[in-house]
Amino acid sequence: MKGRRVVIxxxxxxxxxxxxxxxxWQALLAGRCGIDTIKAFDPAGFSCQLAGEVGxxxxxxxxxxSYRKASKLMSRDIExxxxxxxxxxxxxxxxxxxxxxxxxxLRPERTAIQFGAGxxxxxxxxxxPSVAVSITDGKFDIHKWGKAGMxxxxxxxxxxxxxxxxxxxxxxxxxxxxxxxxxxxxEVGGHLAIAEAADIVARxxxxxxxxxxxxxxxxxxxxxxxxxxxxxxxVSNENPEGACRPxxxxxxxxxxxxxxxxxxxxxxxxxxxxxxxxxxxILGTGSSTNINPAxxxxxxxxxxxxxxIKKALAEAxxxxxxxxLIIPQGTGIPQDDAAEAAAIARAMGDMVESIPAWPIKSxxxxxxxxxGALDVIAALEALSESxxxxxxxxxxxxxxxxLNLRHQGQERTIRSALCCGYTFGGQTAAIVLKKLEGYA
Amino acid sequence: MKERVVIxxxxxxxxIGHDVQTMWDNLLAGRSGAATTTIFDAGTFPTTFxxxxxxYDLSGFVKNSTLHExxxxxxxxxxxxxxxxxxxxxxxxxxxxPSDGIDRERMGIYLGAGEGSVDNDVFFEAIVKGWKAQSNxxxxxxxxxxxxxxxxxxxxxxxxxxxxxxxxxxxxxxxxETRSCLTACAASTQAVxxxxxxxxxxxxxxxxxxxxxxxxxPLGVTGFNRLTALxxxxxxxxxxxxxxxxxxxxxxxxxxxxxxxxxxxxxxxRRGAAILAEITGFGSSNDAxxxxxxxxxxxxxxxxxxxxxxxxxxxxxxxxxxxxxxTSTTENDSxxxxxxxxVFLEHAAKTPISxxxxxxxxxxxxxxCAELITCVLAIRDQILPxxxxxxxxxxxxxxxxxxxKPRKASVECVMKxxxxxxxxxxxxxxxxxxx
Numbered sequence: 051m052k053g054r055r056v057v058i059x060x061x062x063x064x065x066x067x068x069x070x071x072x073x074x075w076q077a078l079l080a081g082r083c084g085i086d087t088i089k090a091f092d093p094a095g096f097s098c099q100l101a102g103e104v105g106x107x108x109x110x111x112x113x114x115x116s117y118r119k120a121s122k123l124m125s126r127d128i129e130x131x132x133x134x135x136x137x138x139x140x141x142x143x144x145x146x147x148x149x150x151x152x153x154x155x156l157r158p159e160r161t162a163i164q165f166g167a168g169x170x171x172x173x174x175x176x177x178x179p180s181v182a183v184s185i186t187d188g189k190f191d192i193h194k195w196g197k198a199g200m201x202x203x204x205x206x207x208x209x210x211x212x213x214x215x216x217x218x219x220x221x222x223x224x225x226x227x228x229x230x231x232x233x234x235x236x237e238v239g240g241h242l243a244i245a246e247a248a249d250i251v252a253r254x255x256x257x258x259x260x261x262x263x264x265x266x267x268x269x270x271x272x273x274x275x276x277x278x279x280x281x282x283x284x285v286s287n288e289n290p291e292g293a294c295r296p297x298x299x300x301x302x303x304x305x306x307x308x309x310x311x312x313x314x315x316x317x318x319x320x321x322x323x324x325x326x327x328x329x330x331x332i333l334g335t336g337s338s339t340n341i342n343p344a345x346x347x348x349x350x351x352x353x354x355x356x357x358x359i360k361k362a363l364a365e366a367x368x369x370x371x372x373x374x375l376i377i378p379q380g381t382g383i384p385q386d387d388a389a390e391a392a393a394i395a396r397a398m399g400d401m402v403e404s405i406p407a408w409p410i411k412s413x414x415x416x417x418x419x420x421x422g423a424l425d426v427i428a429a430l431e432a433l434s435e436s437x438x439x440x441x442x443x444x445x446x447x448x449x450x451x452x453l454n455l456r457h458q459g460q461e462r463t464i465r466s467a468l469c470c471g472y473t474f475g476g477q478t479a480a481i482v483l484k485k486l487e488g489y490a
Numbered sequence: 491m492k493e494r495v496v497i498x499x500x501x502x503x504x505x506i507g508h509d510v511q512t513m514w515d516n517l518l519a520g521r522s523g524a525a526t527t528t529i530f531d532a533g534t535f536p537t538t539f540x541x542x543x544x545x546y547d548l549s550g551f552v553k554n555s556t557l558h559e560x561x562x563x564x565x566x567x568x569x570x571x572x573x574x575x576x577x578x579x580x581x582x583x584x585x586x587x588p589s590d591g592i593d594r595e596r597m598g599i600y601l602g603a604g605e606g607s608v609d610n611d612v613f614f615e616a617i618v619k620g621w622k623a624q625s626n627x628x629x630x631x632x633x634x635x636x637x638x639x640x641x642x643x644x645x646x647x648x649x650x651x652x653x654x655x656x657x658x659x660x661x662x663x664x665x666x667e668t669r670s671c672l673t674a675c676a677a678s679t680q681a682v683x684x685x686x687x688x689x690x691x692x693x694x695x696x697x698x699x700x701x702x703x704x705x706x707x708p709l710g711v712t713g714f715n716r717l718t719a720l721x722x723x724x725x726x727x728x729x730x731x732x733x734x735x736x737x738x739x740x741x742x743x744x745x746x747x748x749x750x751x752x753x754x755x756x757x758x759x760r761r762g763a764a765i766l767a768e769i770t771g772f773g774s775s776n777d778a779x780x781x782x783x784x785x786x787x788x789x790x791x792x793x794x795x796x797x798x799x800x801x802x803x804x805x806x807x808x809x810x811x812x813x814x815x816x817t818s819t820t821e822n823d824s825x826x827x828x829x830x831x832x833v834f835l836e837h838a839a840k841t842p843i844s845x846x847x848x849x850x851x852x853x854x855x856x857x858x859c860a861e862l863i864t865c866v867l868a869i870r871d872q873i874l875p876x877x878x879x880x881x882x883x884x885x886x887x888x889x890x891x892x893x894x895k896p897r898k899a900s901v902e903c904v905m906k907x908x909x910x911x912x913x914x915x916x917x918x919x920x921x922x923x924x925x
Binding site: 476 | 536623692715717775
């Protein structure tokens with residue numbers, strides 16, 4: 051990074067594999083799968099009836115008493131981001147107004163908040179009673195909607211679904227008043243939010259930043275969209291745990307899910323000063339774009355990913371020889387996996403066959419805007435504990451895929467790790483993390 | 491050494507013009523873009539009007555427009571704006587390989603772009619057919635049957651807010667740092683600000699930055715009407731947007747796209763590009779107060795304005811003009827006035843302030859960049875755009891809002907501010923370019 055050095059001092063997550071980072075990490079190390087038949091609604095008519103869903107949680111436990119009334123303003127995406135942020139800030143050892151108003155250590159105006167967020171789709175069951183009073187002769191009648199239908203809807207309806215709201219609510223709860231952005235780049239929003247937060251700290255506009263992503267994709271509208279675009283698998287409804295098969299010869303599509311992942315970024319010197327545990331340093335980031343008129347897929351050679359990776363490595367000032375782990379997007383969509391693997395292979399050169407690659411979506415599912423944050427958190431844990439979990443559901447690699455995908459977990463020193471990602475619509479990103487000896 | 495960042499191209503598609511000069515002429519003449527809503531039948535809605543982009547023809551800008559035929563309204567508007575901006579800046583579009591000598595990996599995209607509309611007919615039909623009113627539950631099998639039969643993959647994909655940026659990549663071949671953000675009404679100001687930072691710190695030589703948004707659709711208007719944020723002056727759409735007036739009753743929903751080409755001074759000089767203005771300051775903050783209201787003491791707005799001034803290294807008395815957020819809502823215009831007073835102190839009364847939203851409406855995510863373009867033109871022509879419809883001044887709002895007609899003035903340095911629903915505040919400082 052240019053400017054000040056930026057490190058990560060806290061992690062928080064709520065995922066289909068666990069209610070926090072330790073549970074999620076243990077599940078990833080054990081190769082467990084969090085994908086199952088959808089419970090949020092009856093998916094019988096869907097070509098893909100599977101999802102990664104977060105288990106039951108008591109949301110009130112994560113809200114300060116004074117803010118509990120605001121919970122009616124919150125969609126599930128917002129709830130997940132609040133839960134993950136709570137853990138991340140506690141993990142970083144930061145005291146906010148929500149934790150203890152008498153001993154606040156977070157500096158509100160010097161703290162930034164950047165989240166990747168998805169297009170938050172409205173809750174159809176919430177909307178339906180309004181639609182139901184707007185029907186004439188069995189058809190939707192917009193004249194009735196404009197009066198009775200609309201009046202039936204809660205006045206604050208829109209505020210539940212604006213993608214900047216996760217960052218707004220978390221900012222209010224913890225009194226975070228520095229720069230705040232919501233990156234709406236689909237499935238690479240989490241990566242890009244962390245990259246932007248790192249820039250903000252590096253350039254001195256904040257000394258600390260909360261960054262990550264959240265998305266609750268287990269909504270019929272979101273799920274049917276993936277079915278229509280043929281991005282989700284339709285062949286594995288009877289075998290949820292084997293459904294998502296990144297880079298495998300028999301991959302047939304992805305499985306989508308819900309999660310939030312949040313990390314605390316901090317200026318290195320300020321982290322040192324308060325003796326914070328340092329997971330890793332953000333050495334470099336890069337982003338680019340994929341150019342393909344078929345916006346739901348990567349371009350066949352994955353060039354946009356290759357450019358992002360090369361930029362991140364150049365900024366980090368390291369070469370592929372220094373990398374000991376790659377966490378790719380690895381969605382399980384065959385043509386996208388092939389393009390991503392080709393891009394990584396070109397960026398890594400001959401090293402591609404020796405650096406372990408560990409796609410985690412076969413376990414945690416594809417959680418959209420949260421995905422990049424979960425990848426970064428998995429990499430941080432791997433760097434800290436010198437462990438990589440098994441690659442699940444890739445029994446035979448797809449033809450031409452040169453990634454080093456191992457069925458067995460391994461213990462090894464990990465000096466630096468690369469996370470890369472992309473989204474429908476084109477944007478790509480890469481982040482390089484380096485372990486700092488003596489600070490873990 | 492930080493790079494200086496200049497503007498070398500501008501483009502706009504908005505309710506009062508599909509090019510920069512037409513927009514500017516109409517803005518100075520105070521010709522409103524508001525009229526009865528035609529995009530959908532809003533006849534019974536609390537608000538029956540808006541500021542629509544009318545008679546827009548993408549093929550007038552883009553040769554291969556079939557490549558973008560599925561694009562949402564925002565995507566189509568932003569393509570036209572990008573073509574205009576690139577043409578002015580000397581950047582090739584729709585050419586592979588380009589002959590402009592620009593390294594595509596050093597040219598990025600940063601948009602503050604909004605979501606596309608749902609596919610209304612099938613969206614509502616599926617709910618009508620699926621909902622079981624007696625038991626208050628959805629028959630998902632029924633819903634799915636209708637949705638599956640009626641929804642089309644591209645129409646669904648185009649609702650995603652990052653698609654406009656994808657269309658620009660396809661149009662221009664830009665492969666540099668690319669992002670899209672959505673911080674409500676502050677989005678494109680934030681996009682421009684963060685894009686400036688990318689160039690300043692060496693991440694890119696050129697950024698195609700701006701915004702695109704249309705919320706003139708049934709659910710969009712429903713959302714704002716329920717919040718009582720929109721003007722309901724249905725008998726007089728053209729005078730409804732009246733920022734800083736005592737009789738203001740909400741904003742007028744507009745739509746459109748605006749793009750600026752940001753470039754390092756080095757790159758602009760190397761290419762011999764004409765420089766339109768320099769962006770020297772960016773400030774960003776979060777209210778952290780309430781998602782429904784701005785902070786009563788304008789805490790976040792003040793912080794962002796002060797950060798931008800500090801970043802630009804200027805003091806309030808050096809600001810010749812403030813291009814306000816000026817939405818025409820009771821709350822915004824009061825809090826914004828308070829913020830200006832707190833930051834500008836005794837200079838507040840001497841600094842002219844106006845709101846282009848009085849003429850072209852509130853373009854939501856696209857609005858900040860559209861207004862930024864009017865700031866560049868104010869510097870170019872030494873004239874301040876007016877705040878129209880300001881015939882009943884609010885006694886509590888006692889600053890100089892440039893009421894009702896444009897004004898000749900010496901304009902060298904300008905502040906552009908935008909405040910988003912939820913509390914994201916973004917402020918830019920720009921000035922006449924001096925070598």
